[in-house]
Amino acid sequence: xxxxxxxxxxxxxxxxxxxxxxIILVSYIQEHGPGNWRSVxxxxxxxxxxxxxxxxxxxxxxxxxxxxxxxxxxxxxxxxLQALLGNKWAAIASYLPQRTDNDIKNxxxxxxxxxxxxxxxxxxxTAQGSASSQFMSKSFNERNSLDDVITTNSSVLNRPNQxxxxxxxxxxxxxxxxxxxxxxPKQNGTDLLKExxxxxxxxxxxxxxxxxxxxxxxxxxxYRPRPEEESGDLISHEEFESILSLENLNNVAWDxxxxxxxxxxxxxxxxxxxxxxxxxxxxxxxNITTTERKQxxxxxxxxxxxxxxKWLMDENGTVQVEEIMELSPxx
DNA sequence: AACAGAATCAACCGCAGAGCA
DNA sequence: TTGCTCTGCGGTTGATTCTGT
Numbered sequence: 001x002x003x004x005x006x007x008x009x010x011x012x013x014x015x016x017x018x019x020x021x022x023i024i025l026v027s028y029i030q031e032h033g034p035g036n037w038r039s040v041x042x043x044x045x046x047x048x049x050x051x052x053x054x055x056x057x058x059x060x061x062x063x064x065x066x067x068x069x070x071x072x073x074x075x076x077x078x079x080x081l082q083a084l085l086g087n088k089w090a091a092i093a094s095y096l097p098q099r100t101d102n103d104i105k106n107x108x109x110x111x112x113x114x115x116x117x118x119x120x121x122x123x124x125x126t127a128q129g130s131a132s133s134q135f136m137s138k139s140f141n142e143r144n145s146l147d148d149v150i151t152t153n154s155s156v157l158n159r160p161n162q163x164x165x166x167x168x169x170x171x172x173x174x175x176x177x178x179x180x181x182x183x184x185p186k187q188n189g190t191d192l193l194k195e196x197x198x199x200x201x202x203x204x205x206x207x208x209x210x211x212x213x214x215x216x217x218x219x220x221x222x223y224r225p226r227p228e229e230e231s232g233d234l235i236s237h238e239e240f241e242s243i244l245s246l247e248n249l250n251n252v253a254w255d256x257x258x259x260x261x262x263x264x265x266x267x268x269x270x271x272x273x274x275x276x277x278x279x280x281x282x283x284x285x286x287n288i289t290t291t292e293r294k295q296x297x298x299x300x301x302x303x304x305x306x307x308x309x310k311w312l313m314d315e316n317g318t319v320q321v322e323e324i325m326e327l328s329p330x331x
Numbered sequence: 332a333a334c335a336g337a338a339t340c341a342a343c344c345g346c347a348g349a350g351c352a
Numbered sequence: 353t354t355g356c357t358c359t360g361c362g363g364t365t366g367a368t369t370c371t372g373t
Contacts, residue, residue, distance in 0.1 A: 016341070016367085038358065054359075055342070090361060105362075106340055338370070349359080 013047040017056050021046055025053055026061055034062070059102045066098035070107055078104055079112055 017025075028044045034057055037050035046053065059065075070078070074096055081092040089101035089108075096104065 014343075036358090050358080051344090051360095052342075058360090059341075087362065101361075102341075109363095110339060334373085336370105336372085339368085341365105341367090343365075344363085345361105346363105347359105347361085349357105351357085352355095 011047055012049050014052070017048075017060075021048065022056070022061060025056060029057060029061075059100045064098055065100060067103070070099075070111075074099065075107075075112065078108060079116070082108060082112070 024044050024046055025040070028040060032043075034054075037054040040046065040050055040053045041048055044053075048056075077095060078092060081095055085091050087105075089105040093099055093101040093104050
């Protein structure tokens, strides 16, 4: 029989998301919370399939996502977790709540695999043992000097245009908006944004949730400014600041708490995010229980990683690397 | 300056599993 | 138990950007 693909409908849009679409999606999720993706395209009028909406949200729009360069610590965690868990990117991402599984997967495929290979080739080819474990030890023990060991291509590791964007950086958002508005000449971007922000803010106030602004902030900050766009001034920083009220910027606390909760549990990042949302929106109790059930199920099905977790979350935990290696059967 | 190849990353695709009637 | 729907995950693709010549 087979299930028909979800995106075979005529008129379903594919390809990169536009800021307008993002705003629509974010606004909708602010009001209804994530989940029930099937109804999102119908209710929002977005010409996207539900899957695409979910993906866009989880990989790009949801609050608390950190983009840009991976720190040596994050890098080490990924290498280590990949060695322990394999290509279980979602599981790995649960230990890096600010990173998406897609990001981690991409980073692994584009950077770390390459590094690992180079490291492997830099070793004695006859050497016994897992190159990745040796790499990991080196990575953790030497951290920033790792690249000295590997004859790395600096252009790969330090791309000049790679920007690090963080939630609630109004400066970044302002820049991103500049780029967007320049690319949308047919539309009065400022008006649209103001309208959207007003809608968002009023909706947030109405719902009494603290999520809204950080969500929208993240959604907008995700548009990377192109170099030629950075000098423009279609919307000034001050102008944009007026759109974002300080009151709402303070709501970034939601991100933190959500991330913190992700840090101290072994649930997936997705589950944590969903839970955080439900707590703020206060409706859809059924989804909460479902999530919690899933959480419990996850906890019971995953191996006891508390030790690993403790180490992973400890910036200074490098001394324990060898212990973990001993614990893991793959070493 | 122009071109080609490499690198990056957002998005898509297909499958698997959970939940529900 | 079965069949269907929905969601999540991992692999892959392709457009865009960067770098080297």
